Amino acid sequence: xxxxxxxxxxxxxxxxxxxxxxxxxxxxxxxxxxxxxxxxxxxxxxxxxxxxxxxxxxxxxxxxxxxxxxxxxxxxxxxxxxxxxxxxxxxxxxxxxxxxxxxxxxxxxxxxxxxxxxxxxxxxxxxxxxxxxxxxxxxxxxxxxxxxxxxxxxxxxxxxxxxxxxxxxxxxxxxxxxxxxxxxxxxxxxxxxxxxxxxxxxxxxxxxxxxxxxxxxxxxxxxxxxxxxxxxxxxxxxxxxxxxxxxxxxxxxxxxxxxxxxxxxxxxxxxxxxxxxxxxxxxxxxxxxxxxxxxxxxxxxxxxxxxxxxxxxxxxxxxxxxxxxxxxxxxxxxxxxxxxxxxxxxxxxxxxxxxxxxxxxx
Amino acid sequence: xxxxxxxxxxxxxxxxxxxxxxxxxxxxxxxxxxxxxxxxxxxxxxxxxxxxxxxxxxxxxxxxxxxxxxxxxxxxxxxxxxxxxxxxxxxxxxxxxxxxxxxxxxxxxxxxxxxxxxxxxxxxxx
Numbered sequence: 001x002x003x004x005x006x007x008x009x010x011x012x013x014x015x016x017x018x019x020x021x022x023x024x025x026x027x028x029x030x031x032x033x034x035x036x037x038x039x040x041x042x043x044x045x046x047x048x049x050x051x052x053x054x055x056x057x058x059x060x061x062x063x064x065x066x067x068x069x070x071x072x073x074x075x076x077x078x079x080x081x082x083x084x085x086x087x088x089x090x091x092x093x094x095x096x097x098x099x100x101x102x103x104x105x106x107x108x109x110x111x112x113x114x115x116x117x118x119x120x121x122x123x124x125x126x127x128x129x130x131x132x133x134x135x136x137x138x139x140x141x142x143x144x145x146x147x148x149x150x151x152x153x154x155x156x157x158x159x160x161x162x163x164x165x166x167x168x169x170x171x172x173x174x175x176x177x178x179x180x181x182x183x184x185x186x187x188x189x190x191x192x193x194x195x196x197x198x199x200x201x202x203x204x205x206x207x208x209x210x211x212x213x214x215x216x217x218x219x220x221x222x223x224x225x226x227x228x229x230x231x232x233x234x235x236x237x238x239x240x241x242x243x244x245x246x247x248x249x250x251x252x253x254x255x256x257x258x259x260x261x262x263x264x265x266x267x268x269x270x271x272x273x274x275x276x277x278x279x280x281x282x283x284x285x286x287x288x289x290x291x292x293x294x295x296x297x298x299x300x301x302x303x304x305x306x307x308x309x310x311x312x313x314x315x316x317x318x319x320x321x322x323x324x325x326x327x328x329x330x331x332x333x334x335x336x337x338x339x340x341x342x343x344x345x346x347x348x349x350x351x352x353x354x355x356x357x358x359x360x361x362x
Numbered sequence: 363x364x365x366x367x368x369x370x371x372x373x374x375x376x377x378x379x380x381x382x383x384x385x386x387x388x389x390x391x392x393x394x395x396x397x398x399x400x401x402x403x404x405x406x407x408x409x410x411x412x413x414x415x416x417x418x419x420x421x422x423x424x425x426x427x428x429x430x431x432x433x434x435x436x437x438x439x440x441x442x443x444x445x446x447x448x449x450x451x452x453x454x455x456x457x458x459x460x461x462x463x464x465x466x467x468x469x470x471x472x473x474x475x476x477x478x479x480x481x482x483x484x485x486x487x488x
Contacts, residue, residue: 032454033425034400221399225425292403292423313402313425320403341405341421 005050006143006203014217021220022116024051029219036218037225037315040189041358044149045218046210051115054142054197055125056108059134063106068263069128070101071245073255077103081175083186086253088113088121089265093244093272097121098235098253100186102175110139110182114235128264143203145196147215148226150358152193153185159206159213167194188223190230190356228321229314231284231353237295238282238309238323246272247325249282249352280306281330284352285322285338286362289345293322298339299347303327308338316355317362323352363486364392366458370473371482372434377458378476385440386473389461390422390431390453393486398424401450406442406463413439413465415472420462422453435472437465 004025011018016027026048029036039045057066066074072086082103088096097117102110113121125136147156157164166178167185172192175184182197198206211217224234231249233239239248246254246269254269255261285308287293293311304327311322322338330336332351337344350362365371370378375394379387395401403423413419413433420431441464446452452460467473477485 028426029399032400221426290403291405292428294428313423315425 033221036222053118093268094241148193189226229355287320370476
């Protein structure tokens with residue numbers, strides 16, 4: 001079933017070009033994806049991310065449940081509002097989804113998962129929750145707006161001055177409740193900003209106020225080039241059930257520190273680690289020749305073949321970049337070849353983070 | 363929709379202009395550039411290449427995706443737009459000014475087989 005967010009009419013009014021994204025009618029852009037991309041790098045832009053599913057987790061065993069469910073360890077979260085990025089793993093270590101979990105109290109968390117995987121995740125969570133004293137409540141009653149860019153917070157406070165006291169002290173990856181809103185200093189662009197969850201019936205008015213404060217509406221197209229420049233994985237493209245986080249550049253999100261914690265997928269990943277023979281590594285590519293790198297293109301290296309998982313044109317760097325799964329042993333600095341149609345184009349291997357806070361890292 | 367009446371068109375959204383010297387100039391329509399979004403790279407055929415009707419002979423890459431461009435007529439490539447290769451965004455700015463390549467058609471009469479503006483308008487509306 002095709003679904004619409006509470007901001008659908010706002011997108012139409014702003015001449016958004018609507019596409020079907022995971023069965024949601026979403027704006028891909030409002031004219032120029034590149035202009036929207038630059039707005040986020042240089043000033044402030046905003047995205048409708050209401051299609052992502054928020055879930056409230058409550059109950060006496062909430063923390064114990066999440067410590068079992070997630071590859072990252074929510075025990076690290078002790079300050080109210082603090083958030084953590086984690087993978088949701090199968091027993092064999094394959095990635096079911098990636099998500100953000102916000103901590104309020106040890107008996108109250110909020111989880112935000114991808115739109116395309118929401119139903120699958122919900123089924124998995126309910127199955128795993130059966131043995132725990134927890135309640136899971138999907139929050140389809142929310143609108144969520146990501147305001148991103150170096151001037152995002154300032155413009156947000158111009159639109160909503162009364163929220164400033166509640167949100168000014170937030171550090172990155174921390175959220176605060178303000179009336180019935182959740183203001184989180186998070187995002188998916190490599191820039192500063194907030195992600196705001198509001199009651200669905202307020203979302204359009206919030207969007208309008210942000211437009212009036214100079215925040216540029218941005219579509220899913222710019223969201224993708226921004227996250228790619230920031231070196232952030234996209235579920236379903238850079239990793240899925242057939243890949244584990246250790247081979248997807250996400251080893252940093254798998255927390256083995258507490259030997260007593262038994263999370264789903266731990267045994268499979270621990271065995272892989274013990275063999276210390278990861279056949280694949282996950283790195284970035286910068287195209288040296290002219291052209292555009294795309295997902296699924298073959299990469300030829302001295303150590304064997306690899307594959308691009310995400311590729312596009314980087315508006316900030318003005319050249320093509322990609323994330324790629326490569327044979328072990330390929331290291332940053334190496335020059336490899338990518339099969340683009342009938343040609344082999346040269347690309348440089350880099351750490352998979354290309355742009356942060358408006359500046360090139362390559 | 364911007365569909366000049368003096369041009370010919372294809373089902374695959376190329377426009378074709380008959381030049382006084384017997385060659386034809388080829389580009390993509392305004393409708394096509396809008397659907398593709400920001401164009402960032404053009405791969406155009408080198409002069410001298412012989413192409414068949416419907417043959418893939420150029421690629422227009424937008425931020426979103428790569429799209430093949432098909433030869434609307436058989437013939438020999440006689441020129442390509444180097445300026446547009448250096449500034450691919452010019453195709454977004456004016457798709458009818460930023461041409462891609464020129465052909466010397468093997469059978470100039472085949473031009474009459476292409477769509478006129480009214481027929482293309484129906485294609486673009488689909």
